[in-house]
Amino acid sequence: MKLLQERIINEGKCLDGGILKVDSFINHQLDPQLMEAIGEEFARRFADCGATKILTVEASGIAPALMTGLKMGLPVLFAKKQKPSTMEGMLTTSVHSFTKWQAYSLCISSEFLKAGDRILFIDDFLAYGNAALGVIEIAEEIGAEIVGMGFLIEKEFQNGAKFLREKGMHVESLAIIESLDNHTIKFKE
Numbered sequence: 285m286k287l288l289q290e291r292i293i294n295e296g297k298c299l300d301g302g303i304l305k306v307d308s309f310i311n312h313q314l315d316p317q318l319m320e321a322i323g324e325e326f327a328r329r330f331a332d333c334g335a336t337k338i339l340t341v342e343a344s345g346i347a348p349a350l351m352t353g354l355k356m357g358l359p360v361l362f363a364k365k366q367k368p369s370t371m372e373g374m375l376t377t378s379v380h381s382f383t384k385w386q387a388y389s390l391c392i393s394s395e396f397l398k399a400g401d402r403i404l405f406i407d408d409f410l411a412y413g414n415a416a417l418g419v420i421e422i423a424e425e426i427g428a429e430i431v432g433m434g435f436l437i438e439k440e441f442q443n444g445a446k447f448l449r450e451k452g453m454h455v456e457s458l459a460i461i462e463s464l465d466n467h468t469i470k471f472k473e
């Protein structure tokens with residue numbers, strides 16, 4: 285997606301360890317118009333997947349997931365990273381965090397995710413696919429089906445998409461980064 289690539293080139297900052305910082309339009313400040321265009325693009329790419337619900341992870345997945353849900357006319361559910369004391373019938377799994385190098389929990393109430401749901405998962409970044417794997421595990425546990433996985437930015441060199449496709453997932457990434465070597469952003473042609 286050209287619009288997103290341009291923003292990444294103009295505003296993205298490469299940190300050590302293969303991390304890209306995009307705080308000015310995705311991870312801290314948000315650009316509603318860009319998010320709307322992202323929602324439209326996901327809606328186009330996943331038009332035929334038969335999703336019944338959008339699922340994401342707090343916090344940075346919520347904005348693009350909400351826009352995708354708006355464009356597709358679907359409800360949006362976000363997994364929480366901490367167990368809320370008020371949540372009953374909770375589905376949970378542990379995920380290794382790529383940026384923080386520690387594990388965190390994903391928690392979803394079984395009130396909102398049920399057997400037979402057809403899930404379109406949306407998230408900001410795809411690195412190794414750990415968060416996505418956590419979501420797959422929760423869906424399997426409850427008997428829901430993942431019908432698509434969409435990411436704003438895929439870091440191809442960390443092989444998450446390969447890992448998820450080998451699990452039979454339909455993966456779509458709006459901007460695919462081939463390398464961040466020497467603090468330079470190189471997109472896949």
Ligand code: 5GP
Nearest residue numbers: 302303304382409410411412413414415444
């Ligand atoms: P994965 O679970 O695929 O290994 O990593 C994806 C998750 O880690 C995303 O939800 C995102 O929050 C975070 N993440 C991974 N790589 C980056 C990165 O380069 N920049 C930022 N801002 N977040 C990242």
